[in-house]
Amino acid sequence: MTLKDSGLSNDQLLDMFYYMLLSRRSDERMWLLNRSGKIPFVVSCQGQEAMQVGSSFALHKGVDYTAPYYRDVGVVLTMGMTVKELFLQAFAKAEDPNSGGRQMPGHFGHRRLNMLSGSSPVTTQVPHAVGIALALKMKQEEAVSFVTLGEGSSNQGDFHEGLNFASVHDLPVIVMVENNQYAISCGIEQQVNCKHISDRAIGYGIHGETVDGNDPVAVYQAISNARKRALAGMGPTLIEAVAYRLTPHSSDDNDLTYRTKEEVDLAKEKDGLIIFKRTLKDQGILTADIEQAYEAKIKALIDEATTYADEAPYADVSTLFDGVYHQ
Amino acid sequence: MAQMTMIQAITDALRVELKNDENVVLFGEDVGKNGGVFRATEGLQDEFGEDRVFDTPLAESGIGGLAIGLATQGFRPVPEIQFFGFVYEVMDSISGQMARMRYRSGNTVNMPITLRSPFGGGVHTPEMHADSLEGLMAQQPGLKVVIPSNPYDAKGLLISAIRDNDPVIYLEHMKLYRSFRDEVPEEEYTIELGKANVKREGADITFIAYGAMVQASLKAAEELEKDGVSAEVIDLRTIAPLDVETIVESVKKTGRCVVVQEAQRVAGIASQIVAEIQERAILHLEAPVLRVTAPDTIFSFPQAEDVWLPNHKDIVKKANEALNY
Numbered sequence: 001m002t003l004k005d006s007g008l009s010n011d012q013l014l015d016m017f018y019y020m021l022l023s024r025r026s027d028e029r030m031w032l033l034n035r036s037g038k039i040p041f042v043v044s045c046q047g048q049e050a051m052q053v054g055s056s057f058a059l060h061k062g063v064d065y066t067a068p069y070y071r072d073v074g075v076v077l078t079m080g081m082t083v084k085e086l087f088l089q090a091f092a093k094a095e096d097p098n099s100g101g102r103q104m105p106g107h108f109g110h111r112r113l114n115m116l117s118g119s120s121p122v123t124t125q126v127p128h129a130v131g132i133a134l135a136l137k138m139k140q141e142e143a144v145s146f147v148t149l150g151e152g153s154s155n156q157g158d159f160h161e162g163l164n165f166a167s168v169h170d171l172p173v174i175v176m177v178e179n180n181q182y183a184i185s186c187g188i189e190q191q192v193n194c195k196h197i198s199d200r201a202i203g204y205g206i207h208g209e210t211v212d213g214n215d216p217v218a219v220y221q222a223i224s225n226a227r228k229r230a231l232a233g234m235g236p237t238l239i240e241a242v243a244y245r246l247t248p249h250s251s252d253d254n255d256l257t258y259r260t261k262e263e264v265d266l267a268k269e270k271d272g273l274i275i276f277k278r279t280l281k282d283q284g285i286l287t288a289d290i291e292q293a294y295e296a297k298i299k300a301l302i303d304e305a306t307t308y309a310d311e312a313p314y315a316d317v318s319t320l321f322d323g324v325y326h327q
Numbered sequence: 328m329a330q331m332t333m334i335q336a337i338t339d340a341l342r343v344e345l346k347n348d349e350n351v352v353l354f355g356e357d358v359g360k361n362g363g364v365f366r367a368t369e370g371l372q373d374e375f376g377e378d379r380v381f382d383t384p385l386a387e388s389g390i391g392g393l394a395i396g397l398a399t400q401g402f403r404p405v406p407e408i409q410f411f412g413f414v415y416e417v418m419d420s421i422s423g424q425m426a427r428m429r430y431r432s433g434n435t436v437n438m439p440i441t442l443r444s445p446f447g448g449g450v451h452t453p454e455m456h457a458d459s460l461e462g463l464m465a466q467q468p469g470l471k472v473v474i475p476s477n478p479y480d481a482k483g484l485l486i487s488a489i490r491d492n493d494p495v496i497y498l499e500h501m502k503l504y505r506s507f508r509d510e511v512p513e514e515e516y517t518i519e520l521g522k523a524n525v526k527r528e529g530a531d532i533t534f535i536a537y538g539a540m541v542q543a544s545l546k547a548a549e550e551l552e553k554d555g556v557s558a559e560v561i562d563l564r565t566i567a568p569l570d571v572e573t574i575v576e577s578v579k580k581t582g583r584c585v586v587v588q589e590a591q592r593v594a595g596i597a598s599q600i601v602a603e604i605q606e607r608a609i610l611h612l613e614a615p616v617l618r619v620t621a622p623d624t625i626f627s628f629p630q631a632e633d634v635w636l637p638n639h640k641d642i643v644k645k646a647n648e649a650l651n652y
Contacts, residue, residue: 157388
């Protein structure tokens with residue numbers, strides 16, 4: 001991990017670490033809440049914080065558009081969703097700005113943050129993001145559309161239909177495949193027979209590259225370059241960020257039925273959060289004091305959000321008919 | 328006033344809205360230079376430019392997804408699916424995505440999409456080109472489904488559909504495209520979605536129909552008039568939402584009803600209408616509410632199409648069953 005040539009200041013690097021830590025701790029809290037029967041479901045970001053936060057740091061808040069997928073706690077927090085809002089959606093409460101408690105947890109969407117709501121059939125967000133990119137191009141806005149998906153999702157027809165259209169029209173869209181090696185229980189070797197998901201870019205005539213998804217700086221640079229290309233009218237980019245899903249697919253499965261503990265333990269040694277922390281410490285950017293302060297701040301934020309979301313009311317039954325049609 | 332075919336009225340409506348609102352964009356397979364396989368968008372790319380009217384790759388799901396992305400940015404996309412039989416390729420975009428986007432976003436997103444598509448039998452199309460699949464659409468909350476039966480309605484309904492803030496599936500019966508002309512005002516006008524039209528007033532029996540079956544019902548009504556029977560004909564115009572009030576009011580008056588649909592019999596709009604009538608007007612009925620539909624087979628091969636499709640004779644026969652009950 002080279003920090004020197006990243007173009008990021010020490011403060012920015014610390015910020016990146018803060019959001020990675022915030023994502024991890026938020027996710028961990030959700031598991032506790034799930035296991036204690038407070039929330040119905042968790043679909044985790046653990047192991048993917050580096051790529052999620054690194055990519056989002058290259059985007060412009062309030063300018064660019066995102067169509068995140070269900071693991072993107074790191075993306076949504078970096079793009080401006082508050083911890084309270086994150087927990088309101090985990091508890092599916094009325095005040096949740098994602099959907100007012102209507103969506104499955106992890107199906108992020110936030111009008112004010114230019115974040116498009118996704119849905120459970122995977123990869124539908126790719127052509128949606130391409131549609132947004134077409135709108136940006138037609139309105140000549142200096143903005144990009146950023147969409148993420150898992151590597152398993154790259155097998156869907158919508159991946160192809162979206163990327164092909166984006167390429168034909170040179171649209172400002174960045175597609176980031178978060179390759180965490182698993183599509184629920186199926187390992188990468190059961191999903192694709194190409195070396196890199198990014199190789200698929202060749203078929204669309206666009207730039208594709210694979211980056212270390214455990215390195216937030218490498219992902220930041222790849223997305224920054226993609227953003228520059230997009231704004232220069234050079235069309236879409238396909239980025240594959242490779243890491244490892246550290247948790248089971250969700251709170252509803254036991255991953256040890258399809259992979260070994262040894263494999264997971266080995267991956268934990270490469271955990272982007274741990275490596276980034278070590279690197280920042282080695283270079284004297286992160287001190288024990290700063291880390292402690294971050295942990296304390298994050299714990300307070302998550303405690304507050306948990307209590308607030310837990311006590312917040314569910315959507316009233318009387319709202320059942322709202323939002324079906326324009327009123 | 329001008330005499331227009333339904334396809335001309337549709338092109339006219341598209342032109343009106345392209346002119347009125349710069350956020351209206353048309354796209355689909357061959358809609359640009361070619362003007363669509365039925366020429367519904369003929370000349371529009373030349374007139375409004377390649378940014379407003381454009382061709383897409385052959386990828387129906389992508390067309391649906393593109394419309395959704397554009398709609399979130401304030402555009403009013405009017406995608407075309409070349410034949411409605413190809414709708415299965417874009418079903419998730421329609422029923423899984425655009426129909427639910429408002430609901431799933433906590434009512435923060437409009438989906439002003441009008442998805443146009445030709446359908447319907449009687450023009451000897453190959454398989455997958457003529458199916459009446461409107462029932463699939465009507466079953467999805469969040470969608471509106473509009474099916475015009477004539478050139479005048481086609482223009483007014485299409486303008487209303489494009490201006491609507493919810494996704495509208497606008498189905499164009501191929502047999503009606505060029506089979507007759509109507510007086511169509513050159514200026515813009517709208518026809519309210521969700522309201523049926525009493526095409527012909529009558530006292531003895533009500534025919535309820537939409538699309539090409541409106542013409543068949545009117546013809547049946549004329550035949551019956553020779554026998555002294557006064558038939559009322561209701562053109563639904565919109566099948567979702569359904570104008571139950573107009574239907575029930577008419578049936579209460581006539582006491583007899585035949586519902587006509589070109590689609591196969593099972594789980595269709597006709598079944599829904601029969602259910603609504605029996606729930607709301609059963610004590611006014613002099614006979615069971617009967618249906619005229621296509622049989623429950625795959626859409627006919629061209630040589631048998633005339634037998635397979637419901638026609639005015641079938642309607643007269645059913646009407647007599649109801650009248651002599």
